[in-house]
Amino acid sequence: MSIWHAVVAGSVLLAAFAQMLLKKGASLPHRSFIAEYLNPWVISGYFIMLASMVIDVWAISRGVQVKEVSTIESFSYLFVPVLGCIFFKETITPRKMLSIALILSGVIIFFL
Numbered sequence: 408m409s410i411w412h413a414v415v416a417g418s419v420l421l422a423a424f425a426q427m428l429l430k431k432g433a434s435l436p437h438r439s440f441i442a443e444y445l446n447p448w449v450i451s452g453y454f455i456m457l458a459s460m461v462i463d464v465w466a467i468s469r470g471v472q473v474k475e476v477s478t479i480e481s482f483s484y485l486f487v488p489v490l491g492c493i494f495f496k497e498t499i500t501p502r503k504m505l506s507i508a509l510i511l512s513g514v515i516i517f518f519l
Contacts, residue, residue, distance in 0.1 A: 408518065411466045415479045418462040421455055423486035427494050428452035478517050484510045 432448030443449075463476055485507050491497040499507075 409470070411469045411471045412475065412479060415463060415466045415471060415476050416482055418459045418466070419480055419482045420486055421462070422459040423483055423490050425452045425455035425459065426483075426487055427490050428455065430491075430495065475518075478514055481510050481514050 428448050429452035432446050432452060433443075435446065435448070437443040437446065467473060467476060488497070488499050488503055488507065492499055
């Protein structure tokens with residue numbers, strides 16, 4: 408593994424934060440249909456998601472294989488529930504923990 412694999416993992420974490428911003432923006436009351444999509448939470452979430460995608464493309468151009476990027480993207484199944492628990496007080500059930508463990512096991516096996 409190279410530093411670029413860690414960059415992709417950071418990009419996944421960035422995308423998970425973007426999802427938190429999108430959820431925050433979606434959960435607020437809005438005056439109109441347009442205001443639902445043109446609020447600071449949603450706009451910043453989409454910009455961060457765009458930055459995450461640009462970082463992924465940059466890492467691919469530096470030698471990380473596409474199959475590795477898509478495998479590393481599986482870390483979002485860990486990051487999103489944990490961030491949801493932190494920011495929105497969502498619960499992580501034992502079933503979710505088992506699912507996350509299985510996904511992470513698959514990622515580890517892929518890189519062995």
